[in-house]
Amino acid sequence: MEQDDDLIGKFERYVNPGLGRALRFMGLNAVEHTGRGALIIDEEGQEYIDCAGGYGVFVQGYQNPRIVARAHAQLDQLALSSRVLVNRPMIELAEDLARLTPGDLQYSFFCNSGAEAVEAALKFARIQTGRTRIISTYGAFHGKTMGALSVSGRDAYRLPFAPLMPDVTHVPYGDAAQAAAVMDDQVAAVIVEPIQGEGGVIVPPDDYLPALRRLCDQYGALLIADEVQTGIGRTGKLFAVEHSQVVPDLLCLAKALGGGVMPIGAVVGRPSAWTFFDSAPLIHTSTFGGSPLACAVAQEALRVTVEDDLPARATRLGHTLLTGLRRLQARYPRTLADVRGRGLMIGVEVPGAGVGGALISEMFQRHVLAVYTLNNDKVIRMVPPLVITAEQVGEVLDVWEQSLQAVDAVVDDLLDE
Ligand SMILES: Cc1ncc(COP(=O)(O)O)c(C=O)c1O
Numbered sequence: 001m002e003q004d005d006d007l008i009g010k011f012e013r014y015v016n017p018g019l020g021r022a023l024r025f026m027g028l029n030a031v032e033h034t035g036r037g038a039l040i041i042d043e044e045g046q047e048y049i050d051c052a053g054g055y056g057v058f059v060q061g062y063q064n065p066r067i068v069a070r071a072h073a074q075l076d077q078l079a080l081s082s083r084v085l086v087n088r089p090m091i092e093l094a095e096d097l098a099r100l101t102p103g104d105l106q107y108s109f110f111c112n113s114g115a116e117a118v119e120a121a122l123k124f125a126r127i128q129t130g131r132t133r134i135i136s137t138y139g140a141f142h143g144k145t146m147g148a149l150s151v152s153g154r155d156a157y158r159l160p161f162a163p164l165m166p167d168v169t170h171v172p173y174g175d176a177a178q179a180a181a182v183m184d185d186q187v188a189a190v191i192v193e194p195i196q197g198e199g200g201v202i203v204p205p206d207d208y209l210p211a212l213r214r215l216c217d218q219y220g221a222l223l224i225a226d227e228v229q230t231g232i233g234r235t236g237k238l239f240a241v242e243h244s245q246v247v248p249d250l251l252c253l254a255k256a257l258g259g260g261v262m263p264i265g266a267v268v269g270r271p272s273a274w275t276f277f278d279s280a281p282l283i284h285t286s287t288f289g290g291s292p293l294a295c296a297v298a299q300e301a302l303r304v305t306v307e308d309d310l311p312a313r314a315t316r317l318g319h320t321l322l323t324g325l326r327r328l329q330a331r332y333p334r335t336l337a338d339v340r341g342r343g344l345m346i347g348v349e350v351p352g353a354g355v356g357g358a359l360i361s362e363m364f365q366r367h368v369l370a371v372y373t374l375n376n377d378k379v380i381r382m383v384p385p386l387v388i389t390a391e392q393v394g395e396v397l398d399v400w401e402q403s404l405q406a407v408d409a410v411v412d413d414l415l416d417e
Contacts, residue, residue: 007031026361035062035260038388040369048364049392049399052371053383056197056229056345059256060304061387067259067300074296081291089295096302097268100238103247107274109267110290114228114254115143117265118191121250122147122165123284124267125189125222127276132166133187135221137173139199141375142191142226151191153199154375174204176211183215189222189250190215194240197229197383200376201340201347209246222249222273228265229345232256233305233386236315236343243342249273259301260385264294310386314343317393321382322346324397328404335359335408337378346382353377354414355407362403368396 008029012020023029030042038061040050050058060067074089081087094108109120126132136142140153149158150165153173158164167186171178173196183190190212196202209225216223225248230240234256237243241251250273254265276283288294305311322341325348329336338349350356356372359380363370373379384396407414 026357026364028361028364037061038385038392046367048367048369049384049388049396050369051382051384051396052369053385054260055255055371055381056234056383057255057258058260058385059232059234059310060259060301060308061385062260064260064301064304064387066304067261067297070300071261071293071297074293077292079291079293080288083287087290087292087295089292089299090290093295093299093302096299097253097266100302100306101251101268102239102242102245104270105247105251105268106271107269107277109269109284110295111265111267111286112263112288112294113143113265114226114252115145115148115265116286116289117228117252117254117267118142118148118151118224118226119145120265120267120284121191121224121226121252122151122189124250124269124273124276125224127280127283128273129188129220129222131186131188131221133184134165134168135179135182135187135190136168136170137192137196137199138170139173139196139202139375140170140191140193140226141196141198142193143228152375157375173199173202174208176208176215179212180215183219183221185219187219187221189224191224191226193226194230194243195235195342195345196375197345197381198374198376200349200373200379201345201381203340203342206244209241209244213246213248216249224248224250224252226252228252228254229383232301233311233314234343234345234383236311236318238305238311240342256305257298257301258294259297259304261301262294262297264298265289266298305386308387311343314345314386317386317388317390318343318346320390320393321396324393325382325400328397328400332404332408335404335411341382344382344384344386344388347373347379348382349379351378351411352415354417355411356380358407358410358414359403362406363399366399366402368399
């Protein structure tokens with residue numbers, strides 16, 4: 001078997017030199033081989049409880065047997081679409097999404113990733129309204145393609161690619177009055193995550209989404225909910241907008257919709273936001289989007305999520321993890337600044353990125369995987385598969401405690417660095 005260090009060396013040489021060096025520096029030198037439930041298993045057979053969860057992908061767990069079996073069956077039958085004929089899994093998945101999403105959300109467009117879903121939603125909002133302006137939020141993460149990047153909220157990712165898409169206004173997240181202050185009748189859409197994931201797991205006030213809904217209605221703008229990360233059970237509801245009974249005009253999905261097996265993205269829209277397709281059915285398309293393989297897998301992923309009541313599991317185990325972490329915060333207040341979240345979407349804030357890096361390394365050595373949020377390197381995300389067991393949650397808390405003991409002793413040095 002290839003030595004891990006050799007393979008990381010090849011990663012540096014053939015894939016991404018900077019990231020390879022960072023992985024080596026943090027000691028993240030294991031090579032993933034297989035997975036089961038909440039566990040990722042490396043080539044040496046070492047098991048890790050995965051609290052990074054593929055940045056929120058593995059809701060139904062790694063290699064969920066039902067989803068893998070459905071993938072095998074569909075693979076043997078037909079993987080990709082002719083693009084001339086329609087296919088049954090795609091249409092039935094669209095029907096399932098219409099049934100499961102809130103309100104009158106009815107139509108689905110399928111693509112292959114979260115960023116593509118956001119791109120599609122932005123284009124749909126522009127053509128549907130005939131307007132160009134988009135309101136987004138600081139700290140938002142909507143993907144790294146040009147349109148999605150334009151509405152994302154971290155300068156480090158945005159500025160190197162300027163000029164980006166014009167007519168985008170960013171406002172502080174969680175404050176509807178700030179959105180109202182920049183709203184006018186040229187706004188095509190307000191795009192928002194129901195909980196900001198990469199921004200550092202920011203849960204907005206309860207009245208935030210309802211207020212944005214009213215604002216959009218008042219000005220004839222569309223409300224785009226980006227549920228690429230919150231979607232499919234993670235926050236304790238199938239869709240996070242359900243916590244505030246808001247029905248967006250366009251709902252973006254990806255990550256967990258693929259059941260941890262296939263890439264897929266989707267935009268689900270209300271009839272009133274979808275009329276442009278009547279006269280322009282080919283205005284936005286994707287060669288691979290809506291493939292029988294990805295859609296069959298997504299259909300099974302939705303079934304598993306609903307039938308195994310994974311949202312309830314997220315609420316229950318999320319509560320255990322959140323309260324356990326808050327207890328640790330009370331004991332290690334210098335090292336843990338805040339613990340927050342909803343369901344199994346939890347963010348742990350530390351006073352500096354160096355402290356987070358040290359904790360992540362300590363946890364990795366104790367076989368728990370964790371990572372920063374992309375737009376906020378002071379927050380470690382805890383987004384394990386929802387199939388994680390209560391016993392594994394206990395192990396994760398034990399590992400947090402041991403890692404905190406190690407890091408708390410040197411926290412002042414880390415903050416000085
Ligand atoms: C809320 C949100 N939107 C969009 C994306 C982009 O998804 P992808 O990486 O599949 O393009 C992400 C990825 O983390 C996300 O969290």
